[in-house]
Amino acid sequence: MHIRVPFLDLNAHHAPLREEFERAIGEVIDSGAFAGGPFVEKFESEFAAFCRCQHAIGLGSGTEALWLSLLACGVGAGDEVITVPNTFMATAEAITYCAARPVFVDVDERTFTMDPAGLKKALTSKTKAIIPVHLFGQCADMDPILEFARKHGLFVIEDAAQAHGAEYKGKRAGTMADAGCFSFYPGKNLGAFGEAGAVITKDAELAEKIKVLRDHGQVRKYRHNMIGWNCRMDGIQAAVLSVKLRRLENVNLLRRAHAQEYNRAFEGLEEVIRPIEANYARHVFHVYAVRVQDRDEVMFMLNEKGIQCGVHYPVPVHLQRAYRELGYSNGDLPISEQTAQEFISLPMFPELTKEQIGMVTLALREAVTSGVMA
Numbered sequence: 001m002h003i004r005v006p007f008l009d010l011n012a013h014h015a016p017l018r019e020e021f022e023r024a025i026g027e028v029i030d031s032g033a034f035a036g037g038p039f040v041e042k043f044e045s046e047f048a049a050f051c052r053c054q055h056a057i058g059l060g061s062g063t064e065a066l067w068l069s070l071l072a073c074g075v076g077a078g079d080e081v082i083t084v085p086n087t088f089m090a091t092a093e094a095i096t097y098c099a100a101r102p103v104f105v106d107v108d109e110r111t112f113t114m115d116p117a118g119l120k121k122a123l124t125s126k127t128k129a130i131i132p133v134h135l136f137g138q139c140a141d142m143d144p145i146l147e148f149a150r151k152h153g154l155f156v157i158e159d160a161a162q163a164h165g166a167e168y169k170g171k172r173a174g175t176m177a178d179a180g181c182f183s184f185y186p187g188k189n190l191g192a193f194g195e196a197g198a199v200i201t202k203d204a205e206l207a208e209k210i211k212v213l214r215d216h217g218q219v220r221k222y223r224h225n226m227i228g229w230n231c232r233m234d235g236i237q238a239a240v241l242s243v244k245l246r247r248l249e250n251v252n253l254l255r256r257a258h259a260q261e262y263n264r265a266f267e268g269l270e271e272v273i274r275p276i277e278a279n280y281a282r283h284v285f286h287v288y289a290v291r292v293q294d295r296d297e298v299m300f301m302l303n304e305k306g307i308q309c310g311v312h313y314p315v316p317v318h319l320q321r322a323y324r325e326l327g328y329s330n331g332d333l334p335i336s337e338q339t340a341q342e343f344i345s346l347p348m349f350p351e352l353t354k355e356q357i358g359m360v361t362l363a364l365r366e367a368v369t370s371g372v373m374a
């Protein structure tokens, strides 16, 4: 198939910055600071400033950010952590790595983020923490979640892996709870040249614990106060991220403009349910997903026309084979299950052109109104 509109075009973003990347990577090579070190520290302070938060800790991935945040909050064997099933597997895996049990609540039908109304039923004497996910770049409704957590003495860790620069009532994603976790996987709004992640927190003690955990539990060289892991960020990734962080605000503005353009094009087309931006939110559209009937058929038709699409996510986490021992079945979390069948993610990247958006919207309009699916 000839690709007319790619789902993501990293080259388009990187090509004009090539010299800057080469210079930045060259500095790391010259310094020899490859694992942790000054480039990581520099990026940490820049990212903390961008998030308007006191501390950022650079790590090897977003999965590690979630895992170490939970460990630093003392989550362990026998504990339960409440989260949502319409997320990337890593959110739940991080809970499992701590020997705790993920407990899933359904999502709000308009925003696809955690429905705070489900928390009461999910609470048990074992509940230790909550992980809301800022899905697709839009924050969960944090106030009721934080209030519930305060009332019941629970930690809250924001999964902001898709939400760099998103806001909730003017506050940056990741800054509202005990910790905020970010992924810098290459395709993210802020993406590295490989794997990387970070935790942000306003809690100095928590930040210190995560720094020790990411470095084998070392408090000073060869002095290990706890069992940790190797979760350090690479110097090269930090140097690349510093270059890209300077463009992040513009990247987010462009993504928002593209989302508006898509929204306008689908106005009045009842076969396509568009994403909404909640009153409280500044959405940064890591993913622009619409809901359609007969999704797989629609996707096939778009692919035939050279439009690359994605599905986030076809199987909700509570129904994954890996979690069958948790005992969930179809029908337990109906909104997450239904949206998993209906979501289709359209091409979204900052350099997307009006012409490309036009091709996507025309192809989708034709697919959903073709009558094939009637």
Ligand SMILES: Cc1ncc(COP(=O)(O)O)c(C=O)c1O
Residues within 6 Å of the ligand: 061, 062, 063, 064, 087, 088, 090, 091, 133, 159, 161, 162, 182, 183, 184, 185, 196, 197
């Ligand atoms: C919602 C969510 N949580 C966690 C992760 C895990 O991040 P990483 O791939 O950097 O480990 C991702 C990234 O794919 C994600 O989208």
